[in-house]
Amino acid sequence: MSTQKKLGRYSIGTGDRFAHQAKAQLQACIQALHAGVEVTPVWNKSNREHRIIGSEPSSVRQAADAAVQEMGWTGSYFCDADHITLPTVDRFLSSCDFYTIDVADAIGKPAAADAVNGFVDRHANLIGDIGLIGSTETFSITEATLRTTAKKYLAAVQQAGSVYRHIAAAKGEGSFLPEISMDETDVAQTPVELLLILVAIADEGIPIQTIAPKFSGRFNKGVDYVGDVVQFEREFGLDIAAIAYAVEHFGLPQSLKLSVHSGSDKFSIYAPIYRTMQRLDAGVHLKTAGTTWLEELIGLAEAGGDGLALAREIYAEALVHKDELCAPYATVIDIDPAQLPSVATVAAWTSAQFTEALRHVQSAPGYNSSFRQLLHVGFKIAAKMGDRYLRLLEDNETIIARNVTENLFDRHIAPVFLGRAS
Ligand SMILES: [Zn+2]
DSSP states (O other): OOOOOOOOOOOEEEEETTOOOOHHHHHHHHHHHHHTTTEEEEEEHHHHHHEEEEEEEEHHHHHHHHHHHEEEEEOOOOEEEEEEOOOTOOOGTTTSEEEEEEOOGGGTOOOOHHHHHHHHHHTGGOEEEEEEEOHHHHHHHEEHHHHHHHHHHHHHHHHHHHHHHHHHHHHTTTTTEEEEEOOOSSSSHHHHHHHHHOOOOOOOOHOEEEEOOOOOOOOOTSSBBBSSSSHHHHHHHHHHHHHHHHHHHHOTTTTTTTEEOOSSOGGGGGHHHHHHHHTTTEEEEEEEEEHHHHHHHHHHHHHOOHHHHHHHHHHHHHHHHHHHGOOOOOOOOHHHOOSSOHHHHTTOOOHHHHHHHHOTTTTTTOOOHHHHHHHHHTTHHHHHHHHHHHHHHHHHHHHHHHHHHHHHHHIIIIIHHOOOOO
16 A cells, blocks of 8 residues: 655645746745744646646646755655646646645535435434534534535535545555635535535545645635634634544544635735644645745846836737626626726836735735735736746746745745744
8 A cells, every 4th residue: 555645734826937946936935934833835836727838747847846956845745736637637747746726616505306315314423513623603413504515615625535536546555634625616615514524525535745625715827815703713614623523423534724825915814824823733735826926026027127118018908808707707806897997097116006995915005905806816927927937937936936935925924834924
């Protein structure tokens, strides 16, 4: 039997759209280590991102390997095939060792009646009240709960099983980290549903390392959480309790933990996440996606000259192509067109004005979340500029790297893993 690869207790998923910031991102993990906590870096990139940028998964692996080598990082690190499905996984097989198996589309698809009946019969002993660690609440499960949940999620878990076995056949069991994601859907999963989903995953024999449910509240791209923070904290604790129960009673890996697909920058839930992990002695994988690209723009704008000119030009183009850029992200962005400055206004902005509008410091008077969200989805414009954009990244490497590291460490790692207010 092969041993299953494990992710550390604390890990952070970072996106690096143009594969130029791996060193600066790793530097944030090195700072965390100096501050006393090991946070495993995971570089994630989805098929959609690769298509928009025109890149290959091997470029993520090369950038990660080179950064680790150059910076002398001796801890583990991973490359995540983010949100893959059976039709898209193959191009990731040689270069990734972390697979986020996305089955959100299969939620609600009917599973065979005998599979549903089998699940209900097999797990009839869950019927009743289940006590939970760290909580005075209980999960009340009836036969109807088992049946309804199986009808809603069993097909999705079976689909995850076939993708998992496809990857395992190619790479060998145990040689990669499997994650299952259900976050890209409209309705949040309740902690009771999460428990039953995990039971089904155990039945399916997937040695899952992380699970990404959809939490309640809105997780818009690149901006803060919108929702009830108190409710989130309660739900997050119950999800951890559900995992602990499934690990203890259904033989799932001890290292199993939640993966928070944050869409980046959910600052207001970071303190609740930290508190809950401390209280329940649990870890987390925090996936932060693509705001590193915004730090590149901030660095270019801060540099002035050609850098600032290019940042202004990217905004002007993004404004012209607003509808087309926003379409793929319609459900996860909230741009108020009235808040978007005109091209002429931005053309007159200084470095300080541009960076203040863009940098995610909500207390800054010039901060503009609509401006930020439009640029967040505007990376296609920079991708089209090709070498012109990449050359400016290289020319301004130092100033950009400083912004990338500072953003990742001060605004994400420190509040989530060290409990420091950002
Ligand atoms: Zn996700």
